[in-house]
Amino acid sequence: MKITWFGHAAFLLEGSKRILIDPFLTGNPNASIRPEEIETDVIIVTHGHGDHLGDAVEIAKKNDVPVVCIHELSRYLSKKGVEAVGVNIGGTAKFRGVSVTLVHALHSADVEEDDQLISTGQAAGVIVELDGVRVYHTGDTDVFLDMQLIGELHKPDVMLVPIGDWYTMGIKGAVKALELVKPKYAIPMHYNTFPVIEQDPEDFKKAVEEAGLDTKVVVLNPGESFEV
16 A cells, blocks of 8 residues: 655555545645645545545545545535545445544544534544555544554554644654554654644654654655555
8 A cells, every 4th residue: 555645634545446535735835736636536534624624525526436424524515515425433334445444533523614613523533444454544633542442453554643732642642642552654644734733753753762662653745655
């Protein structure tokens, strides 16, 4: 599997299928690609905040592909003319050769539209399995002890973990999250997009090494890829 980071929490997983997660590109100062350039088979959105839902509607319509997300958000997206596949925490959707399982995340999740807040269910993380590789995109979250269960149940090879602090866990929490989940690889995300979440990913990598964890931290620049 080839994993490409587009900045913030946006990733493209490529193997026998292409899976786009949290496509916040328009308005993302670090985005390495434009929405119209994206080609994907499936889109996954962890929650309704604009920096995760992003360009999902436009990209889904252009590529004629479904968006997988929490049930309430799927109802909202269906009204936008998008094919939406609603699942819930612990539920697994299997289609087009892709397995998608939503897991807990500690975060808020409403959509803001026309200065109004619209309830779209809760935030989630997601386990994606494709071609025998399992990726855990945590979404926006703080560390929580049940991450240990996620690690035991799903045994992710790669964990995409926020380090930006302020809106999510920071570096200290992210190190503890890796200790609980025990992935082979970790890619930091959700940092340096805005001033309040500025972090040095090398500090995260150093902290993981100093903690003596077996997880290898892979630091990507927007547009760069890592192959598992």
